[in-house]
Amino acid sequence: MRPLIDVNGLHFSYLNENFGKEVLNDLNFSIQQGEFIAIVGHNGSGKSTLAKLFNAIFLPTSGTIFVDGIDTLNKELIFEIRKQVGVVFQNPDNQIVATLVEEDVAFAPENLCVSQEKIGKIVDRALEMVDMKKFKKSAVHTLSGGQKQRVAIAGILAMNPKCIVFDESTSMLDPVGRKEVLDVMKKLNRENKTTIINITHHMEEVVFANRVIVMKDGEILKQDTPRNIFSDEDLLKKSGLLAPQVTEFLNTLCGELALKKRTVLDVDECVEVLAEILEGEKIGDS
Amino acid sequence: MIRDITIGQYVCGNSVLHRLDPRTKILSTVSYIFALFLIDSLWCYVLNFSLILIFYLICGISLKMVLNNVKPILPILILTSIINLCVIRDGEAVFSFWIFSLTDRAIFFTLTIFFRIILLIFSSSLLTYTTLPVDLTRGIEKMIKPLAKIRFPVEEIAMMISIALRFIPTLILEAEKIICAQKSRGFNMETGGFIKRAKCMVPILLPLFVCAFKRADELAVAMESRCYRVGGQRTSYKTLSFKKLDIFFALGFLAVLTMVFMINAFFR
Numbered sequence: 001m002r003p004l005i006d007v008n009g010l011h012f013s014y015l016n017e018n019f020g021k022e023v024l025n026d027l028n029f030s031i032q033q034g035e036f037i038a039i040v041g042h043n044g045s046g047k048s049t050l051a052k053l054f055n056a057i058f059l060p061t062s063g064t065i066f067v068d069g070i071d072t073l074n075k076e077l078i079f080e081i082r083k084q085v086g087v088v089f090q091n092p093d094n095q096i097v098a099t100l101v102e103e104d105v106a107f108a109p110e111n112l113c114v115s116q117e118k119i120g121k122i123v124d125r126a127l128e129m130v131d132m133k134k135f136k137k138s139a140v141h142t143l144s145g146g147q148k149q150r151v152a153i154a155g156i157l158a159m160n161p162k163c164i165v166f167d168e169s170t171s172m173l174d175p176v177g178r179k180e181v182l183d184v185m186k187k188l189n190r191e192n193k194t195t196i197i198n199i200t201h202h203m204e205e206v207v208f209a210n211r212v213i214v215m216k217d218g219e220i221l222k223q224d225t226p227r228n229i230f231s232d233e234d235l236l237k238k239s240g241l242l243a244p245q246v247t248e249f250l251n252t253l254c255g256e257l258a259l260k261k262r263t264v265l266d267v268d269e270c271v272e273v274l275a276e277i278l279e280g281e282k283i284g285d286s
Numbered sequence: 287m288i289r290d291i292t293i294g295q296y297v298c299g300n301s302v303l304h305r306l307d308p309r310t311k312i313l314s315t316v317s318y319i320f321a322l323f324l325i326d327s328l329w330c331y332v333l334n335f336s337l338i339l340i341f342y343l344i345c346g347i348s349l350k351m352v353l354n355n356v357k358p359i360l361p362i363l364i365l366t367s368i369i370n371l372c373v374i375r376d377g378e379a380v381f382s383f384w385i386f387s388l389t390d391r392a393i394f395f396t397l398t399i400f401f402r403i404i405l406l407i408f409s410s411s412l413l414t415y416t417t418l419p420v421d422l423t424r425g426i427e428k429m430i431k432p433l434a435k436i437r438f439p440v441e442e443i444a445m446m447i448s449i450a451l452r453f454i455p456t457l458i459l460e461a462e463k464i465i466c467a468q469k470s471r472g473f474n475m476e477t478g479g480f481i482k483r484a485k486c487m488v489p490i491l492l493p494l495f496v497c498a499f500k501r502a503d504e505l506a507v508a509m510e511s512r513c514y515r516v517g518g519q520r521t522s523y524k525t526l527s528f529k530k531l532d533i534f535f536a537l538g539f540l541a542v543l544t545m546v547f548m549i550n551a552f553f554r
Contacts, residue, residue, distance in 0.1 A: 052507070057510060082510075082511060083513065093501070099418065102523070109521075110520050112513055159513065
């Protein structure tokens with residue numbers, strides 16, 4: 001099957017600042033339709049730059065990126081690429097164009113010259129998907145952070161993309177807002193088979209991904225399932241990442257009790273393993 | 287507080303004025319302002335004033351809001367009034383003291399200027415209170431559309447206005463945050479003379495400008511990601527249409543203005 005995004009020998013450096021310093025250095029990977037990817041790495045690892053390369057805001061210095069078979073260097077099909085890959089940015093305030101929720105969602109279809117009757121339907125459907133329909137006529141500045149970010153997602157959904165990139169979209173939100181946005185991500189991936197690429201600092205979000213790409217200084221250190229990533233202590237140390245608290249907790253506990261190491265990803269798994277350990281204790285006692 | 291200034295803000299409602307087509311409202315406001323500057327009878331000002339009060343009553347917007355907008359320019363208004371009263375010498379003296387004398391023409395002239403400016407704020411505020419920024423820009427866009435023929439960038443200007451209006455509440459919030467941040471570092475902006483206070487604006491405006499530019503940068507990238515292109519073809523989510531209500535309102539408003547002019551011409 002042809003991958004949705006195909007990155008080959010990608011190099012990228014900015015022209016103006018730090019001339020000559022490579023931000024991205026020889027990246028090779030591909031992403032299939034329907035995958036849920038997490039990209040993690042420290043500040044300056046080049047992950048946000050990568051997001052802007054996916055939809056041709058930046059163009060590769062050398063190497064190629066193919067989106068659904070189209071080279072991002074192809075200027076004539078640039079809207080085709082941007083329609084396929086939508087990006088939700090960090091600050092909700094700086095990506096909402098219009099004063100009213102419905103007007104903002106309509107922005108992309110307006111740019112794509114969709115007819116008036118169709119835009120109405122598109123707006124309703126997009127707002128339905130992010131569960132913001134009752135705020136259709138509200139002014140954007142009256143909404144909470146999580147709600148604003150969901151409006152921004154609806155604005156992207158209005159283009160009916162195959163892939164949505166979340167560029168640290170939850171980092172400015174409170175826990176409630178973060179959960180709202182995460183739920184939307186999961187729902188879109190599950191129900192619409194939309195490819196999700198979540199660029200994040202929060203390891204709790206990484207757990208939901210099918211595949212994690214760990215980046216450092218413009219290079220990919222490893223790509224694997226979350227479980228394998230979080231059990232690889234050398235990798236975590238090298239990339240300066242911290243495993244989720246539950247994982248960390250159980251690792252430490254097992255170390256203290258000199259038990260076999262096990263990697264858990266969420267609270268439920270942790271409870272299961274703990275119950276098993278306690279069960280073993282009981283048998284040992286009697 | 288800055289938050290109290292409500293220039294350019296919309297107040298939700300469903301009154302007659304809210305439902306009018308923005309173009310009707312823009313044209314009515316413009317003709318009203320023209321009339322303000324053409325009339326010179328005090329009675330006509332009273333009439334115009336009551337007209338605007340009736341409008342405020344109809345759409346249920348409290349006068350407190352608009353008075354907050356008048357507040358910042360009140361010092362200038364009072365200062366010019368005093369200068370006018372002292373400088374204008376023609377007409378009959380009503381009251382005189384030492385080298386100063388107050389003439390009837392001076393009083394009359396001062397009152398007209400005062401009324402004109404107050405009514406200017408009242409009427410233009412009413413326009414933005416009852417019209418959504420999007421509708422306002424759409425109205426302006428439609429009205430200057432003919433200029434596109436001489437390559438005037440109509441759509442881009444409309445987009446600029448709507449983005450400017452969209453960011454007013456965001457920037458006000460940001461300004462408040464900056465003021466709080468500066469205050470927490472011992473910055474004092476409440477005392478001192480006029481020049482000292484003016485200087486106090488620098489540490490507030492500078493970060494505000496820098497932030498605004500950063501925002502503009504990010505917004506531009508976000509807009510491009512959503513397939514926006516300068517000078518590109520676009521369709522419109524909603525279109526404007528004149529309704530019966532607009533015709534009735536326009537005719538009624540025109541009749542009232544004509545009446546005001548007649549009174550102005552015959553009863554001085």
